[in-house]
Amino acid sequence: MTIAVVIPCYRVTRHILGVIAAIGPEVQRIYVVDDLCPDQSGALVRAECADPRVTVLEHKENQGVGGAVMTGYAAAIADGAEVIVKVDGDGQMDSNLIPRFVAPILEGEADYTKGNRFYDLEQIGSMPPLRLIGNAVLSLMTKLSSGYWDLFDPTNGFTAIHADAARRLPFARISRRYFFETDMLFRLNTLRAVVVDVPMDAVYGDEVSNLKISRIVTEFAAKHVRNFFKRLFYNYYLRNMSLASIELPLGVAMVLFGSIYGISHWLYSMRHDMVTPAGTVMVAALPLIMGTQLILAFLAYDIASVPRRPIHTKTLFRKHNA
Structure with missing residues (x-):
C-alpha cells in the first residue's frame, strides 16, 4: 500500500x-x-x-x-x-x-x-x-x-x-x-x-x-x-433512535424540575422560617434521583457505542474480490 x-x-x-x-x-x-x-x-x-x-x-x-x-x-x-x-x-x-x-x-x-x-x-x-x-x-x-x-x-x-x-x-x-x-x-x-x-x-x-x-x-x-x-x-435522532434517545432528554428534564422545585421551596421555607414538608422534599428528590439515573444510563449507552468496525474494510474486501 x-x-x-x-x-x-x-x-x-x-x-x-x-x-x-x-x-x-x-x-x-x-x-x-x-x-x-x-x-x-x-x-x-x-x-x-x-x-x-x-x-x-x-x-x-x-x-x-x-x-x-x-x-x-x-x-x-x-x-x-x-x-x-x-x-x-x-x-x-x-x-x-x-x-x-x-x-x-x-x-x-x-x-x-x-x-x-x-x-x-x-x-x-x-x-x-x-x-x-x-x-x-x-x-x-x-x-x-x-x-x-x-x-x-x-x-x-x-x-x-x-x-x-x-x-x-x-x-x-x-x-x-x-x-x-x-x-x-x-x-x-x-x-x-x-x-x-x-x-x-x-x-x-x-x-x-x-x-x-x-x-x-x-x-x-x-x-x-x-x-x-x-x-x-x-x-x-437523525440517523437512528434508541432507548438512549429518550433517556437523555427525560433525565435532563427531571433533574431540572427537581432542582428548580426543590430550590424554590427551600428558599420559600427559609424566608418564612418554616419546616419544609416531607412530601415537598420527596417531590424534589425523586425526579433528581431518577433523572440522574437516566442520564447515567445514557452515558453508559454512549460509551458502549464507540465505533468498533472500521469503515474501510468493506472497500478493501470489494477491491480484493474484484
Whole structure:
C-alpha cells in the first residue's frame, strides 16, 4: 500500500529538513505544505532537500494547521495514496514511529490512529505541567463532544488515516486552526470510523509553540458544546433512535424540575422560617434521583457505542474480490 506523509509548515525552518531526513523508506510520498510561512519553509525545502519523494505545496493565504493538512490530504488522495500520515514539522514527533501508526490501519483494525503521550506514566514527567493539566481537561471535553470515550490526548497531531476514510470527510467544514485535531475526531465519529490510540513518548525540545492558551479557551469550549449537540442530533435522532434517545432528554428534564422545585421551596421555607414538608422534599428528590439515573444510563449507552468496525474494510474486501 502507498503510504504518504503530510507535513504542515509554519515557522519550522530549523527542524523541517531533519524531519524529512528521518522519514524511512516505508513512506513513498512526502507533502510539505507551506502555510504562507514567514520563514519560507517551502522555498528552503526546495533549495536544500534532494529527496525525490518530496512535493512542496504552498498556500497563498495562511489557513492554519487544519487547512494545511487538508491540502496535503487532497494531494495525497489525488496521487493514489492509501494511508496518509500527518507529522508536524517542528521535530517533536519521532518518524521512526510511522510503521506503528500505520500498522492498525493496514491490518484492518482502525480507520484513523493518533498518538497518546499519556500511555506511559514514567514518561509523563517530561511534559510541562501546564500542558499536562490542559490536555487532561481537553481530553474530557473531547470525549463528550466526539463520542470517542476510549481516547486520550486529543490535541496530539501525530496521526494516520486510511484514504477511504479521509475521502469521506467534509474538508470544507473541518476547523482550520488549532481545533483541527479535535474537530477531526467529531467528524470521524459521524462517519462511524474506528479510531485507535498509539502510545508514544512526550518530546519537548527548543521548538516554539504558536498556540496561546488564553486565546483559545473560550473558542474551544464553544466548539466542544456545538459538536456535542450536533453529535447527539446526528447519532440519536437523525440517523437512528434508541432507548438512549429518550433517556437523555427525560433525565435532563427531571433533574431540572427537581432542582428548580426543590430550590424554590427551600428558599420559600427559609424566608418564612418554616419546616419544609416531607412530601415537598420527596417531590424534589425523586425526579433528581431518577433523572440522574437516566442520564447515567445514557452515558453508559454512549460509551458502549464507540465505533468498533472500521469503515474501510468493506472497500478493501470489494477491491480484493474484484
